[in-house]
Amino acid sequence: MRHPASSSEPPSVVFVVDDDPSVRESIRSLLRSVGHSVQVFDTAQAFMVGERIDAPGCLILDVRLPGSSGLEFQRELAGSGISIPIVFITGHGDIPMSVAAMKAGALEFLTKPFRDQDLLDAVHRGIELDRSRRAELAMLAExxxxxxxxxxxxxxxxxxxxxxQMNKQIAGELQLSEVTVKVHRAQVMRKMQAKSLPDLVRIADRLGAGTARH
Structure with missing residues (x-):
């Protein structure tokens, strides 16, 4: 099953961090064959300092990396405020390592040799998750x-x-007339582009949750 981006969606990118050149090329070839843009790096450091496409994406990360493990790099990304879905790949996977990766937020943990389709499916899920996250952040900013x-x-x-609170309660609390409260309330609805009271409540909830997260 192919998962190329539709013409109505912004472009996406898949990052691959693996120190094995043959693995990098194999994965890059597979991903490009189904229409993905791909950027490959041989080390975690190269990923951090390199120029990366800013688009909805997913990171394919080898657990065994020179200098530090993929799990350590996962923690480094989180500490740096870089949020991207991670698909771990390894030829040396074990249950504790997999559990640790998933608990830390990894999207998938694939042990080599894995099926091409399993990797493609995981990448597609990752890109869609990142696309949704970016859309949510854009809406929150708006x-x-x-x-x-x-x-x-x-x-x-x-x-x-x-x-x-009802208009009468608000008027009493703020020592305003009900008419004044109604005028302000109408301005709030207009400026916030709220279609109804439930819509305004949802907007306030999102603003509150977004502020709590940042």
Whole structure:
């Protein structure tokens, strides 16, 4: 089964980090045969300092690397704030290593020799996950931009509305008239591009969760 990107999707890229030239070339050839862009590196350091395509992607990482293990590099990526789905490959895999990789967030752990289709399926899942993550971050950034256009009073009222308070309650708490609250509330709905009260609550929840994560 082929998984090339559709014309409506932004381009994607697969990174391969493996110190074995024959493995790198074999994987690059396989991935290119189904339409993926591929960048290969012989060491983890080369990946970190090299110029990488900024696009939805996936990292195929050998567990055994010169200098440090793939698991150590996985931790280094997380510590550097580089978030990318990782597919581990190894010729020396064991259960504890696999469990450690998966617990640390690895997408898949394939032991050589693996089926080409298993690798392609894992890569496709990784790219889709990264595409979704990037879309979520872009949407969150857009919501934050909208929120920044609200006045301090509008931000205050948005929080109270999202918390389930009625106009009368908000008016009493902020010592405003109900008419004034309604005007501010309408401005909040317009600026945040909320189609309904449930929509505004969802937006407030996403902003709250996004702030908590960052």
């Amino acid at each position: 919501l934050r931009e909208r929120f920044a256009t609200l006045t301090p009073r509008e931000q205050e009222i948005m929080a109270l509305v999202a918390a389930g």
